[in-house]
Amino acid sequence: MSDPGVPPSPARRTVPFRGGGFAPQSRSWISWATLVVVLGAWQGAVSGGLVSPIFLPSPWTILLALKSLIVSGELWRHLAASLSRIGLGWALGTMAGIVVGVMMGLFTSFRSGGIPMVSALYPIPKIALLPLFILWFGIGETPKIVTIGFGVFFATVIATFTGVDGVPRSLIRMGQSFGMPMFGIVRKILLPGALPGILAGFRISASTALLLVVSAEMVGAQLGIGSFVLSAGNLMQTDQLLAGVAVLSVLGLMIGLLLSRLEKWLLRWR
Amino acid sequence: MELSAEGIGHSFGALEVLDGIDFRVAAGEILAVIGPSGCGKSTLLSILGGLLQPDKGRAALDGAPPADSLNPLTFVFQDFALLPWRTVRGNVELALEHHRLSGPERRERVEAALAAIGLAEFKDVYPKQLSGGMRQRVGIARALVVRPAILLMDEPLSALDAQTRELLMEDFLDLWLDAKVSAVYVTHNLTEALRLADRILVLSRRPGRIKEMVRVPIPQRERTSLAAQAELAALSDTLWQSIKREAQVADREMTDV
Ligand SMILES: Nc1ncnc2c1ncn2[C@@H]1O[C@H](COP(=O)(O)OP(=O)(O)O)[C@@H](O)[C@H]1O
Ligand SMILES: [Mg+2]
Numbered sequence: 001m002s003d004p005g006v007p008p009s010p011a012r013r014t015v016p017f018r019g020g021g022f023a024p025q026s027r028s029w030i031s032w033a034t035l036v037v038v039l040g041a042w043q044g045a046v047s048g049g050l051v052s053p054i055f056l057p058s059p060w061t062i063l064l065a066l067k068s069l070i071v072s073g074e075l076w077r078h079l080a081a082s083l084s085r086i087g088l089g090w091a092l093g094t095m096a097g098i099v100v101g102v103m104m105g106l107f108t109s110f111r112s113g114g115i116p117m118v119s120a121l122y123p124i125p126k127i128a129l130l131p132l133f134i135l136w137f138g139i140g141e142t143p144k145i146v147t148i149g150f151g152v153f154f155a156t157v158i159a160t161f162t163g164v165d166g167v168p169r170s171l172i173r174m175g176q177s178f179g180m181p182m183f184g185i186v187r188k189i190l191l192p193g194a195l196p197g198i199l200a201g202f203r204i205s206a207s208t209a210l211l212l213v214v215s216a217e218m219v220g221a222q223l224g225i226g227s228f229v230l231s232a233g234n235l236m237q238t239d240q241l242l243a244g245v246a247v248l249s250v251l252g253l254m255i256g257l258l259l260s261r262l263e264k265w266l267l268r269w270r
Numbered sequence: 271m272e273l274s275a276e277g278i279g280h281s282f283g284a285l286e287v288l289d290g291i292d293f294r295v296a297a298g299e300i301l302a303v304i305g306p307s308g309c310g311k312s313t314l315l316s317i318l319g320g321l322l323q324p325d326k327g328r329a330a331l332d333g334a335p336p337a338d339s340l341n342p343l344t345f346v347f348q349d350f351a352l353l354p355w356r357t358v359r360g361n362v363e364l365a366l367e368h369h370r371l372s373g374p375e376r377r378e379r380v381e382a383a384l385a386a387i388g389l390a391e392f393k394d395v396y397p398k399q400l401s402g403g404m405r406q407r408v409g410i411a412r413a414l415v416v417r418p419a420i421l422l423m424d425e426p427l428s429a430l431d432a433q434t435r436e437l438l439m440e441d442f443l444d445l446w447l448d449a450k451v452s453a454v455y456v457t458h459n460l461t462e463a464l465r466l467a468d469r470i471l472v473l474s475r476r477p478g479r480i481k482e483m484v485r486v487p488i489p490q491r492e493r494t495s496l497a498a499q500a501e502l503a504a505l506s507d508t509l510w511q512s513i514k515r516e517a518q519v520a521d522r523e524m525t526d527v
Contacts, residue, residue: 168351170347170349170351171351171353173316173321173351174345174347174351175364176321177319177321177341177343177344177345178341178344178364178365178412178416179340179341179368180364180368181368184367184368188353188364188367189353192353192355193353193355195355267355269354269355269356269396269398270354270398
């Protein structure tokens with residue numbers, strides 16, 4: 001019902017619309033179409049002779065190389081070597097990192113001692129320490145695992161103690177007001193409260209681990225995706241080389257997916 | 271059990287927050303503490319509950335708590351302080367987990383506390399799924415499950431809208447009149463104080479000093495009657511006159527001096 005007292009003036013106009021936008025969506029057909037277009041252009045460029053297949057093999061050749069690697073079992077041997085290094089190094093670094101991170105989140109002495117150490121050591125590209133670890137532990141698996149563990153450790157320490165810092169003090173006071181013992185407060189309030197931060201740290205530490213395993217394997221290893229990619233390059237087998245890189249991409253994706261699942265399950269209360 | 275404040279004074283650095291606070295909460299009494307925001311009400315409550323060490327004076331207890339009381343001095347918080355990763359039941363159970371109780375006894379206590387405050391249907395729900403009023407009910411259930419002798423309540427209804435506040439206040443009053451626990455009830459809301467309290471302690475603006483101690487002369491059960499309403503309105507008016515000026519000045523104060 002319009003207000004009868006006000007007749008429309010000749011200059012009456014619609015209020016101009018100013019909202020909208022800033023709400024991009026993800027359309028799966030565009031995603032797939034982009035992938036198809038890029039791969040198609042790449043394949044076309046190589047098949048049409050625009051690019052030399054030695055420098056950039058076509059997607060199809062890469063796929064064939066990958067297939068032969070799978071069939072011969074070579075891929076699994078390299079993958080298994082890399083995965084066991086990542087697994088061990090990441091697990092050790094993560095455990096140590098969470099323990100130290102919680103201590104730094106709890107105690108003045110650990111915090112005051114820890115922050116300058118972490119600030120000084122975190123920015124070092126950890127691969128630079130590999131030669132030192134080789135001197136310490138000899139050639140073999142240990143220096144690689146220690147390098148990965150070291151890289152993972154610092155990322156985890158930082159994620160953990162910022163996570164612990166982020167737990168509202170009011171929740172801790174609540175625990176104390178009910179007479180909860182110190183250990184109970186750490187286990188039931190501090191750690192679950194820091195979990196979102198720790199899990200976010202897992203993403204960083206996982207990509208650090210992947211980066212470090214490939215670098216370490218390029219420095220000296222018989223087995224592993226890194227050494228495979230390097231030797232394929234030395235032999236100018238670019239199709240094999242890129243097949244190895246594709247495997248790394250899939251590996252990174254899988255780890256990311258796994259972490260998303262883990263987050264969804266552990267943080268289902270959010 | 272009776273709780274006393276003996277000459278409590280406190281400063282945060284150079285900021286003097288409380289000065290010379292003396293009072294005594296009798297067994298079964300509800301003492302409301304009102305005062306302008308920033309006058310040190312929360313600080314006082316923390317000191318009373320042993321969460322903060324006062325610079326001067328002390329909080330003291332007389333008499334033994336009831337035999338079945340697991341946590342004689344128990345808080346109810348303004349921001350509820352619920353663990354978001356625990357369900358309603360888990361949050362209430364948290365208060366019992368470090369006490370020696372058999373599994374069935376613990377479950378029974380939790381169920382009883384949840385039922386008493388009207389949360390029976392929400393046991394397996396996470397806090398984020400609840401309204402503010404329901405969240406504070408969880409806070410109250412968690413406080414009751416340890417059979418407190420004295421409840422320390424820091425503006426427990428301030429984060430709620432007016433209607434929810436009204437409902438929760440009535441429910442809380444029923445529970446309290448049954449259980450006969452004492453309470454120190456901090457609020458800045460005169461209506462709440464006049465509905466719930468046996469006595470009202472008025473604090474001045476910062477540094478909080480005792481300005482007045484007023485007894486509400488009508489039993490809680492009778493305060494809803496028309497005659498009582500008139501008397502309470504008059505009392506409310508007197509109290510408001512006494513705190514108005516202070517509230518105005520406190521409102522213009524900067525917090526971070
Ligand atoms: N931990 C703290 N450190 C420094 N200042 C604080 C701290 N807690 C409270 N204050 C200050 O003390 C004063 C009283 O605070 P509070 O007791 O929370 O007041 P109220 O609960 O009456 O609003 C406020 O000015 C507040 O800024
Ligand atoms: Mg307060």
